[in-house]
Every structure is written in C-alpha cells, then in structure tokens.
Amino acid sequence: MPDGKGAMTERERVLALLDRKKPDRVPIWPFAYQGFATVYTGTPISDAYNKPRVAYEAQKKTCHDFGWVFTPMLGYAAYGGWELGGEIKWPSGEFAQAPTVLKHPVETPDDVMSLKVPDVKTAGIVPIMKEFYDISSKELLDNEPFNVMQFGANGSFTIAGNISGPDRLCKWIIKKPDVAHRLLQLANEHISKLAAYWKELYGVENVIPLGGEPTSANQLISPNMFKEFAMPYITEINKMFIDMGYRHLYAHICGEHNANMEYWAQIPMGDPGIISIAQEVELFDAARYFPNDVILGNVNPAIIQTGTPEEVYAAVKKNVEDGKKIEGGYIFSPGCEMPPMAPVENIKAMSQAVFDHGWY
Amino acid sequence: MATEERTKEILKGLHDSVYEFEEDDAVKWAKTALEEGVDPFVATMEGIAEGMIAAGEAYNEKKYFVPELLMCADALYAGLDILKPAIEASGRQAEVKGSIVLGVVEGDVHDIGKNLVKMMFEVAGWTVYDLGKDVPLDKFVEEQIKTDAEVVGLSALMTTSMLAMPVVIEKLRAKNPKVRILLGGAPVNPEVAEKYGADGYAKTAGTAVDEAINLLKVLKEEELGE
Numbered sequence: 001m002p003d004g005k006g007a008m009t010e011r012e013r014v015l016a017l018l019d020r021k022k023p024d025r026v027p028i029w030p031f032a033y034q035g036f037a038t039v040y041t042g043t044p045i046s047d048a049y050n051k052p053r054v055a056y057e058a059q060k061k062t063c064h065d066f067g068w069v070f071t072p073m074l075g076y077a078a079y080g081g082w083e084l085g086g087e088i089k090w091p092s093g094e095f096a097q098a099p100t101v102l103k104h105p106v107e108t109p110d111d112v113m114s115l116k117v118p119d120v121k122t123a124g125i126v127p128i129m130k131e132f133y134d135i136s137s138k139e140l141l142d143n144e145p146f147n148v149m150q151f152g153a154n155g156s157f158t159i160a161g162n163i164s165g166p167d168r169l170c171k172w173i174i175k176k177p178d179v180a181h182r183l184l185q186l187a188n189e190h191i192s193k194l195a196a197y198w199k200e201l202y203g204v205e206n207v208i209p210l211g212g213e214p215t216s217a218n219q220l221i222s223p224n225m226f227k228e229f230a231m232p233y234i235t236e237i238n239k240m241f242i243d244m245g246y247r248h249l250y251a252h253i254c255g256e257h258n259a260n261m262e263y264w265a266q267i268p269m270g271d272p273g274i275i276s277i278a279q280e281v282e283l284f285d286a287a288r289y290f291p292n293d294v295i296l297g298n299v300n301p302a303i304i305q306t307g308t309p310e311e312v313y314a315a316v317k318k319n320v321e322d323g324k325k326i327e328g329g330y331i332f333s334p335g336c337e338m339p340p341m342a343p344v345e346n347i348k349a350m351s352q353a354v355f356d357h358g359w360y
Numbered sequence: 361m362a363t364e365e366r367t368k369e370i371l372k373g374l375h376d377s378v379y380e381f382e383e384d385d386a387v388k389w390a391k392t393a394l395e396e397g398v399d400p401f402v403a404t405m406e407g408i409a410e411g412m413i414a415a416g417e418a419y420n421e422k423k424y425f426v427p428e429l430l431m432c433a434d435a436l437y438a439g440l441d442i443l444k445p446a447i448e449a450s451g452r453q454a455e456v457k458g459s460i461v462l463g464v465v466e467g468d469v470h471d472i473g474k475n476l477v478k479m480m481f482e483v484a485g486w487t488v489y490d491l492g493k494d495v496p497l498d499k500f501v502e503e504q505i506k507t508d509a510e511v512v513g514l515s516a517l518m519t520t521s522m523l524a525m526p527v528v529i530e531k532l533r534a535k536n537p538k539v540r541i542l543l544g545g546a547p548v549n550p551e552v553a554e555k556y557g558a559d560g561y562a563k564t565a566g567t568a569v570d571e572a573i574n575l576l577k578v579l580k581e582e583e584l585g586e
Binding site for chain 1: 422425431434466469472518519520521524547549552555556
C-alpha cells in the first residue's frame with residue numbers, strides 16, 4: 001500500500017535525512033525484518049533466521065507491499081550465545097518469536113577467562129547471515145537506502161550477556177568486575193572480527209551497521225553500571241566502525257534507557273547516526289540528547305498488536321506529528337520489533353497514518 | 361540462648377548480609393543464629409526476610425537494580441539453606457499469606473523477572489508453585505487446580521509469547537472463575553492486562569506482591585458479599 005503520491009522514494013527520503021536535508025515525507029522504517037515479514041508472507045518464523053532466500057524475499061515483499069524502507073537484515077536478539085560456542089533453539093510453536101540460547105558457552109568465571117573467540121566465518125549464524133547478505137547485496141531497490149544492514153554491531157553489553165546469560169553478567173559486574181570486563185572484551189573482539197569480515201565482503205557503500213542494546217536498559221542495570229560496563233565498549237566499537245569508513249551507524253536503544261541517555265549521547269554514532277529509541281524514551285528527550293542525529297521511533301509495539309486500527313492510527317499520528325518537529329530529522333518506526341502476529345489491518349492503519357500526516 | 365541484645369545483633373547481621381548481598385556473611389550469621397539458640401523462624405522472618413524486603417524497597421526507589429537484587433537473592437537463599445531445616449525440625453508453621461502459581465508462558469525463556477517475583481512472594485510469606493519458563497499453557501490450569509492457588513502469575517517478554525496470555529486466562533476462567541490472574545513482562549501494560557481479561561498487572565517484582573494482595577482482598581470481599 002505505498003502512498004503513490006510521493007515525489008521521493010523511501011530510499012531518497014532516508015538518504016536526504018542522512019544528508020541533513022528535509023525529505024518530502026517522514027519515511028517508514030519499521031523493525032519488521034524477521035517474524036512479521038515471514039508471518040505476513042505465510043512462512044514459519046524460523047525461516048526468518050535459517051532460510052536466507054526465504055527471509056530475503058519475505059522482507060522484500062513486506063516492505064514493498066506496505067510502502068516501507070527496506071534494509072535487508074538477518075540477525076537475532078540472543079546473538080552471541082551460539083556464535084561464541086553455545087547452542088541455540090530455533091523458534092517453533094505458536095508463541096515463539098526468535099532463536100533462544102539453550103546452552104551458554106560460559107557458565108563460570110574460569111570459562112570466561114579461558115574462552116577464545118572462534119573463527120567468525122563459521123561462528124553460529126554467521127554463515128547463514130553471509131548467504132543472506134550475498135543475496136541482498138546483489139540489488140539496490142528504490143526503497144533501499146542500504147542493501148546490507150549489518151547485524152551484530154554496537155551491542156557489546158547485550159552480546160556479552162548472551163554469551164554468559166544476562167543473570168550471570170549482572171552478578172559478575174558486582175562481584176567479579178574483572179570477569180565482566182573480560183566478557184565484554186571478548187564480545188568486542190568478536191564484533192571487531194565480524195566487522196572486518198563484512199567489510200571485506202561487502203565494503204562500506206550501501207552498508208549500515210546495526211546494533212541493539214536491550215540488556216543494558218535500566219530495567220536491568222543502573223546508569224552507573226551502564227557508564228562503567230556498557231558505554232566504553234560501545235564507544236570502542238562505534239569508533240572502530242567510523243574509522244573503517246562507515247558514515248552512519250544505527251543504534252537501537254532498546255527498552256527503558258532514560259537514565260543512560262546522557263552516556264549514550266557521548267558515544268559517536270556517525271555523521272549523522274540513526275538513533276532508534278524504544279517507547280519508554282520520549283521522542284523529544286532523545287532529540288535533546290542527540291541534536292545532530294536522526295531519531296527513529298517509537299510507537300509502542302503492544303498497541304500495534306493489541307489495539308484497534310483506530311487506536312493504532314491515533315498513536316502513529318501523534319508520534320509523526322511530534323517527530324516532524326525534530327530538527328535533526330525523524331523516521332517513523334515502532335519502538336521495537338514489529339509484533340510478528342500483529343493484525344494486518346493494524347499495520348495498514350500504521351502506514352496510513354504516516355501517509356496522511358507525515359508530509360512536511 | 362542468646363540475650364535479647366545478642367539476638368538483635370544476629371538479626372541485624374542476617375538483615376545486613378542479605379541487603380548488602382554478602383552471601384558468606386548470610387551463611388555465617390545463620391549458623392551463629394542456630395548455634396546461639398535464636399529461633400530459626402525469627403531469624404528467617406525478622407532477619408533474612410526483612411533484609412530482602414529492604415532490598416525490594418531499594419529496587420522500587422531505583423537505588424538497587426537487577427544485579428543487586430540477584431545478589432541479594434543468592435545471600436537470601438544461602439541463609440535459608442541453613443535455617444530452613446531447623447524450622448522444619450521445629451515443626452513450626454509460618455502463617456501462609458496466600459498462594460500463587462507462577463511461570464513464563466510457552467515460547468518464552470526470559471525468566472529473570474519471574475524469578476525475582478518468585479523470591480518476593482516467598483519473602484512475603486506466600487506459597488509459590490514455580491512452573492519455570494516456556495511453560496505449556498495447560499500446565500498453568502493443571503497446577504492451579506492441583507494446588508488450589510488463589511493467584512496465577514503469568515510472565516512474557518515478547519510480543520508473540522504475550523499472545524499466550526489471553527489463551528491461558530480463558531482456560532483458567534473456564535475451570536475456576538474465581539482465580540485471580542496477574543500479568544507481568546515488558547510488552548504488557550495495564551491496558552493490555554485489562555484487554556486480556558486479567559485481574560491485575562505488576563510493572564516490577566517489587567510491586568507484584570502488593571498487587572496480588574490487593575487482588576486477594578477484592579476476592580475475599582466478593583466472597584463475604586455472596
């Protein structure tokens with residue numbers, strides 16, 4: 001359901017914002033790459049993670065049908081557990097959303113201290129990701145500002161938590177900070193090697209690195225813990241990406257990070273970066289902390305799943321009207337992954353609200 | 361037999377070792393309590409449990425976060441491991457404040473929040489039937505019927521697994537309309553809880569027990585009114 005009246009394509013809209021220019025309309029760039037796209041196109045959710053061709057075609061069709069920005073991506077929130085030597089379970093059954101870690105590669109401080117980062121080329125889901133990006137990098141459609149959205153970038157704390165299990169990491173940052181720091185170093189070592197691998201394969205043109213940070217949210221850790229255990233590692237990784245030649249980074253600040261925002265604001269995000277915020281952070285607060293970056297967000301996914309089309313439309317309209325006032329630029333998205341089972345009528349209402357009210 | 365002053369010192373030691381998440385100290389003070397004749401029930405309720413309640417308050421006030429609470433829980437359970445056998449040997453029964461079946465619904469393995477909720481209920485004197493994570497939906501119904509628990513607590517952290525909640529609620533209501541159902545987890549909010557037909561919603565582990573107590577009050581008022 002593209003709006004059909006825009007002078008610019010979704011690709012041009014995003015690139016205009018990244019060039020610090022105003023697009024004709026707010027772009028729609030939802031987190032709908034995984035479950036929603038496969039459910040919408042009639043394939044099992046697990047296909048989003050382990051069938052690259054099916055996953056790519058599902059994302060491509062979904063973004064086309066609803067008039068959205070398309071940035072092909074394959075990854076999962078529990079990334080790191082399998083890649084550093086553990087085991088995962090693919091999503092199955094009626095209510096599962098994503099792969100989950102069955103066995104973490106480390107369980108004790110000694111495990112952490114002796115862990116070696118495996119070869120990234122064969123680590124966990126990476127070969128599947130490569131197959132996916134090999135497909136996506138072959139074409140650049142007019143709704144694609146980037147045709148490779150590199151998963152596994154600036155989520156150092158979350159990846160560390162996935163290696164050990166978040167509860168162990170939480171305990172170690174109090175009782176064994178040296179172990180926690182070592183785990184974070186291992187996470188960054190893996191991210192660095194992965195980044196070098198992706199750059200070798202796909203370059204920096206048409207590529208945007210993406211990282212998500214749910215585990216460092218204030219629902220779990222304090223702002224002081226974020227400052228000591230998350231910020232330095234995310235900063236190191238983002239600096240590395242910028243030094244590698246990536247101009248823009250995409251950071252999904254997942255969950256309630258309000259007390260962390262002053263620290264997030266000190267982390268380099270690119271020129272400009274794309275700051276994806278969850279519904280727990282106010283749009284204008286995010287814009288205040290990131291005046292030179294593009295803010296992406298942040299309607300509550302629960303409304304999209306459980307609301308009526310009228311409620312979804314009203315929530316998106318309000319978000320878009322607020323977002324248009326952000327000087328540094330704004331892209332519409334739900335505050336987190338699009339609920340895979342969200343009713344299509346609600347999705348249509350979401351897009352329609354942007355088509356109706358997103359014009360500058 | 362410890363003097364009143366020494367008993368106070370031991371109880372403070374137990375309280376502080378839990379609040380300050382010093383697991384070794386909790387073990388040490390629990391052993392001291394038994395060696396010096398402090399009633400293990402008193403040591404548990406007025407020492408260890410009070411320390412955990414104080415930690416819960418610190419969490420609600422954002423002085424503590426999940427890492428501190430997890431460490432407090434380790435200290436709590438380390439102390440309880442020493443004191444519980446002595447309580448059981450004494451034959452003394454604690455007053456049970458209520459009972460709850462708890463679990464993370466099918467399709468979801470995120471259980472940190474559920475485990476904290478479990479601990480807060482235990483500290484508050486509730487009997488907890490913990491079903492764990494990724495719990496098949498019928499299991500909640502079976503366990504509620506088996507235990508006759510007054511409350512069922514459902515947790516979900518994902519938008520797919522939250523869809524299991526109304527299914528469980530319908531199944532529970534069909535078997536026992538009076539059971540009170542409490543929801544928690546990141547994608548849930550009061551509006552969703554109401555829409556799904558739950559009786560209550562707990563935003564954090566710290567508020568879950570108060571919410572459950574309120575549900576029981578309403579239940580008892582309804583029973584008195586019948």
